[in-house]
Amino acid sequence: MSECLINGRPSAVVGVTDRGFSYGDGLFETLRFSGGRPLLFERHLQRMQQGLQRLSILEAGLLEQLRADVDQMCRGQSEGLLKIQVSRGEGGRGYRGQVDQGPTRVVQRFPAPVYPGHWFENGAELFRCQTRLGLCPQLAGIKHMNRLEQVLARSEWHDQFPEGIVCDLDGxxxxxxxxxxxxxxNGVLFTPKLDRCGVAGIVRSVIMDAAEGAGVELHETRIRYEQLAEADGLFMTNTGFGVLPVKSIADQRYPLHPLTDLASQWLEEARRCES
Structure with a gap:
């Protein structure tokens, strides 16, 4: 089976006039699959739908087409990652542009990532990025294709760190x-508000929902970098590594906390129940 589908057909070629290529005019999702089934797929589709509405990329039947694409790419496969991209489609020159044939769908399949066990046993050392995120409430939360800020931030270090912490222009x-x-x-979870910039991750949403269900206090709030020094523990979340405990950022060290293990349990339960 092909490792890439474009508009439901095996291919690895997108037109040079596609607005995703020209302007980053589109959205993407990265999801895990296991045993031929996409994990947390409905959450991914919901975020994709919210992003499509935000960008006014509207096409009848698009989500059903994505379901069929994902089913085709997962069928008979044991474990891996899918990257789903939806652009506004092919069009002429200029920001307004005239889209000729509706959105472009791209679904790629990748092997499951493998992470060092000591990251999860002892915690990971993170890098403090100097790149700052601009404030753009119109795009906050959605996973749009223009990731230049993240590219710049990631270019600040080599492979000795698995991840870097990024602040906005206000610190x-x-x-x-x-x-x-x-x-x-103090037994309370805090996560940054993402109403001005940032991506509202799928695993983040799982942890927030599970915390509410378990009666664990959680707050979305503004967090200054200096406040991280007061933490009893930190962890990061994404689709690839799941829940990653943090051992240190720069010279600041953090202990492992039982709530991090509980968050991992919440994620595994959601992957079983929602897939």
Whole structure:
């Protein structure tokens, strides 16, 4: 089976006039699959739908087409990742552009990532990025294709760190370059508000819902970088590594906290129940 589908057909070629290529005019999702089934797929589709509405990329039947594409790419496969991209489609020159044939769908399949076990046993050392995220409430939360800020932030270090912490222009912690942050203090979970920039991750939403269901206090709030020094523990979340405990950021060290293990349990339960 092909490792890539474009508009439901095996291919690896997108037209040069596609607005995703020209302007980053589109959205993407990265999801895990296991045993031929996409994990947390309905959450991914819901975020994709919210992003499509935000960008006014409207096409009847698009989500059903994506379901069929994902089913085709997962069928008979044991474990891996899918990257789903939806652009506005092919069009002429200029920002307004005239889209000729509706949205372009791209679904790629990748092997499951393998992460060092010591990251999860002892915690990971993170990098403090100097790149700052601009404030754009119109795009906050959605996973749009234009990731230049993340590219710049990730270029600041080599492979000795699995992730880096990124702040916004006002100095508030937003997220990692590819993940979301949770801070633990006095048994309470805190995660940055993402109403001005950042991506509202799928695993982040799982942890927030599970915390509410379990009666664990959680707050979405502005967190200054200096406040991280007061944390009893930190962990990062994304689709690839799941829940990643943090051992240190720069010279600041953090203990492992039981709530991090509980968050991992919540994620595994959601993957079983929602897939």
């Amino acid at each position: 508030y912690v937003v997220e990692g370059t590819m993940s979301n942050l949770f801070m633990i203090r």
